[in-house]
Amino acid sequence: MSDSPKILIVLTSHDKLGDTGKPTGWYLSELAHPYSVFASHGFTITLASPAGGPAPLDPSSIEAAAASSDAVSQSFLAEQRALWESTEPLASFVGRAAEFAAVFFPGGHGPMFDLATDPTSQALVREFAAAGKVLAAVCHGPAALANVRTGGDDAGQAGEFLLRGRRVTGFTNAEEAAVGLDRAVPFLLEDRLRELVGSEGAFEKADADWGEKVVVDGKLITGQNPASATALAEAIVRAVLGSA
Structure with a gap:
């Protein structure tokens, strides 16, 4: 690995919150604070998204940063717009896991x-996992990790789920209900993660x-919120510097 570890950050390209009519996207503080670190x-740092180009920023996260006087997020919003306005297409990174130390999925x-x-x-997640790279999400x-299978064929249709037997966390059912979006999402993340890790794993909060x-x-690192x-x-x- 070079003296400058490389991390691939993958943002969503989706901008509509189910059938609510509300906009969504990626959450400001969940990129701004890690970026600073x-x-x-x-x-x-390289940013990618499924569609490439502009990755939609959830406007509610801008409001939250202002309401909480989150200086890190406000500075990032003002100074780093080019990063999320010009993401690279995710497909261009398949086959390139060896170039990176980690992949990170903000929420x-x-x-x-x-x-x-x-x-x-x-x-891409299968590749990073097979290469022993850090997989992280908040x-x-x-x-983004929930439905990934390891092994099997190239399409990932066979093999075990990546998260089976692992310890993970993520946005909880109670937190989803608290923001009033438990009926807007296609599935409840806590429920899905608990199902995937099985009795030999654990969902922690x-x-x-x-x-x-x-x-x-x-090499699997997850954050709740x-x-x-x-x-x-x-x-x-x-995890990266310890293995460099």
């Missing part, structure tokens, strides 16, 4: 609608809703 450690509700079932994203980002929770299971984004990024840095 990665940049401070000299990572080379926002968008990933529930596209990355959860996108075959290109699933192929909040709704673990939806903070003692209270919206609390910070990061679960590290080898926006409050977990910074700690998750720090865990990614430790």
Whole structure:
């Protein structure tokens, strides 16, 4: 690995919240805070999305950053727009896992609608997993890992689910209900993750809703919610630099 570890960050291309008529996309603080951590450690950062080009930013996350006086997110919003306005097509990274130390999926509700079932994203995750790279996701980002199977044929139609027997976290049912979107999403992420990890794995969460929770299971690193984004990024840095 070079002196500058490379991380691929995958954003959603989906901008509609089910049939609610509301916009969605990726969540500002779940990219802004990790970006700050990665940049401070000299990572080379590449952003991709299924469609390439502009990746939709959830406007509610802009409002949340303003309401909470989140200076990191507000600075990122003002200074780094080119990053998410010109993402590279995800398909261009298939076959290139060896170039990167990690792949990271920020949340926002968008990933529930596209990355959860996108075959290109699933192929990329399989590649990174097979290459022993760090797989990381926060909040709704673990939806991108949920339906991935390892082994089997090239289309991933056979083989075991990637998350079977693993320890994970993600946006909880209670948190989804609290924001009033438990009926807007195509599935409840906590329920799906619990189903996938099975009795030999575990879905873990903070003692209270919206609390910070990061679960590290080898090279698999997941965070529960926006409050977990910074700690998750720090865990990614430790996993990458510890194996450099």
